[in-house]
Amino acid sequence: MPSSSAAISCQGVTKSYGANLALRGIDLEVPEGEVFGFLGPNGAGKTTLIRCLLNMIRPDGGNLQVLGRCPQMDSVAVRAETGYLPGELNLDTALTVGQILTLFRRMRGGSVSPRKVNVLAERLQLDQSRPIRHLSKGNKQKVGIIQAVMHEPRLLILDEPTSGLDPLMQREVLTLVQEAKARGASVFFSSHLLSETEEVADRAAIVRAGEVVVSGETSALMRNALVRVSVTLERAIAMEVFDHLPNVWVMANRNDRDLALQVRGELDALMRALAGHGVQRFEPVPATLEDVFLSHYLRMAS
Amino acid sequence: MSATFFYMLRRYRLSVVFWGLSLAVIGTFVVLMYGSVADKQKSIERIMKGMPLIVKALAGDVSQFVTPVGWLHLKYFFVVPVSFGVFAVVTGAGVFVHDEEQGRLDLLMAYPLSRTRLFLARCASLAVATCLIVLVAWIGMSAALPYTELGVSAAGIVLPFVSLFLLMSFFQALALCFSFILPSRNIAAGAAGIILIVSFFLEVFVHVKPKLMMVARLFPLRYYQGGMATHGLNVLDLLVLLVATSLALGVAWKLFLSRQIRVMGEGSFRFGGHQ
Structure with a gap:
């Protein structure tokens, strides 16, 4: 297994959609075992970078490494060690919460015990018998969070994780992030909510129009503010x-x-x-x- | 891979019931109808003589009406691909693009399954669902056979259903291929559907305009044997359909490997600006 001290490493990553330049040479490094806040307004390029990291889209240029691997060449290995919560979470509305979590568990190759899923569902107060189509946005988000953390991945990529959650559940999610960090996982935390990033992130980068405008330790960034x-x-x-x-x-x-x-x-x-x-x-x-x-x-x- | 396969198969279950039962009912009806026309060839021929060319073309070879195989072919196996084809092109175009347009593919592709295995699992589940529909249709038709004078056994109509399955598989593969090239699932299904309809009408008119044969040979229905396969499958026609299906699947697989997965709302060649 390749070894690297960086959970995510991006050098000069570019990506365009036709004439629209979404990423203009992103450089950033997320050290292993840290929570990294990735901040920017809507349209700044946050989701585009995340989708490049998971090989859903391919960058036009630059170099990407996730957990020491190239996500384009070794995407299965990268995804096996990664938990992902998309910013726009859409689930199969024909299933119940329990059915979809069982599907996600099986798609992880049975490495997650049903008990683990039950514990997480209980913790987030999620009724597994309810059909997805009857869930509020917040409850759907809980399903997304459970499937992202249930296999205790080395890297968690969370795109707007607290979106739609009430304050109590937001706190619970931030606690899950801190717990992931405590067991040595790295967390890439994309958000436009600065308060929560400030609370959990060791480092942060601010992205604007596809470029990182500033990055560093959260405390240092605030000192220079x-x-x-x-x-x-x-x-x-x-x-x-x-x-x-x-x-x-x-x-x-x-x-x-x-x-x-x-x-x-x-x-x-x-x-x-x-x-x-x-x-x-x-x-x-x-x-x-x-x-x-x-x-x-x-x-x-x- | 099995989780994806069974998940997709579960999604097709209603289609299997609806299409399977529909085709079974039509098949039963066609088989039971045979007795009412078997001894009326002369009067049918007389009526058809005065009909316009287009009606004659659509009705098919009247002399075939009263033969069991001709009846099954003209009244069932020749026309069923047009309606069953709707299922084929819609499901084929939706194998991936349906989830992509719904914004669900992102999450499913974040799991540790290679694109090739994901492609195989989804295509296999569609093939099994189609096979189940054909099986239900065969059971329906077979159940009615003992009550008619067709003189065809349940085993005797297996090959026409095999031929039907292959034709539908081709259109599914074609629609899947189109879904990776054309802007949306609907357009892809429509494009594959147009090829099916054109192919059908070419087969209709080739009986009255033999010159159309050259063009008809370029379309898939020419290699579909339908009810005529009761006498045995033409291996060459079978191979043409198999090769064409494999080719379409191969191209679709290559396109999927290099596909940039779209997010919900992106329905065209050009990606909309998103964060």
Whole structure:
């Protein structure tokens, strides 16, 4: 078996659909045993990359490795060690939950015990006697999650895993992700919900229009993010002052005294500019992954 | 591979019941009808003489009406491929593309089964389902045989049903092949259906316009023996159908190996933009 320290390795992966360039040279590395958040808005190329990883579509260029194997040349071996939850989950509505889970279990070659499936169904409060056609989106998503994790794969590829789930079940799914990590599995976690990615991901990459715009440790990304600062001044301040501060943006302004600002990097310059205007309140809000995401989008847009 | 095979077979179960019983009922009816026309050849010939060419062509060779084999061929085995062909082209075109258009193929293909084995499992389940339909149809017709003067045994009509199965298998393979080339399942089924209909009418008119034989030879129904196979299968015709079916399956397999699986909503050659 090929050995590699990377669960997923992409170098210069490109993919186009006719004139539409979906992936423009994606470079990323997902270390084994980590949860990797893959962030981006709809249409950014997240699902396209995932479908390349599982050999459903073939990249036009670049190099892909999944668990040390080429997914195009060795796709069966890759899929045997991978659990996949598609972003658009569609199940055979003629079956019941129990029947479809039995089918999925058998398609894994009988390596999963019925007991394991029952435990997961119970944990996610999923009634196996119900027909798929009567399930809500959230319950269908639970079926998708069970089939992805039931064989305890080395790599979990989850495309928007908490979509349609209520907050309690979202938490349960994030717990499953953490449990997978605890037993040494790698998790590739595609989402546009930054809060959950921030909670579970060791590393993250932000993708935009088929390109990775930033990637790294989640904590490091947040350190470099925009900081939101709420300020109340005793005396009004001229807005032109902020024009001379390159990393400060005024997001909201009331009477030139109550301001909401966004700052990248050090706050020293801002504090110097505010001095002399009677600072009554100065509240920096800790950055979230949302801020990282927005800061990169604002930068690209500007 | 067996999980996929039985899963697909389960999906065909209603088709097997519906098509099997329908063909069995028609077969029983045709067999039981024979007694009412067996001694009326002269009057049928007289009526047909005054009919337009197209009616004569559609009715077939009247002199064959009163022979048991001719009756079974003209009234059952020659016309059944047109209706049963609907099943063949729809199921053939849907072997993969139905699930693909429903957005279900992505998940099924994430399981550790090679594309070749997936292809074999799905094609085999369709072949078995078609075989079961033909079997039910044969049982239905066989059950009525002792009550007529046809003088044909149940064993005697096995080969015409074998011929029917082969023809349907060809159209399934053709529709499957088209489904990987044409934009949607419906268009693929339609294209294969058009070939079936053209082939049928060529066989109809070749009796009144022998010049059409050259064209008819390019179409599959020419190599379908139907009721005439009661006297034994023509090996050459059989081989032509077998080779054509294998060829269509081979091309379909190659196309599937290199296919970029579409996601739901993509119904054309050009992939729509998706994330």
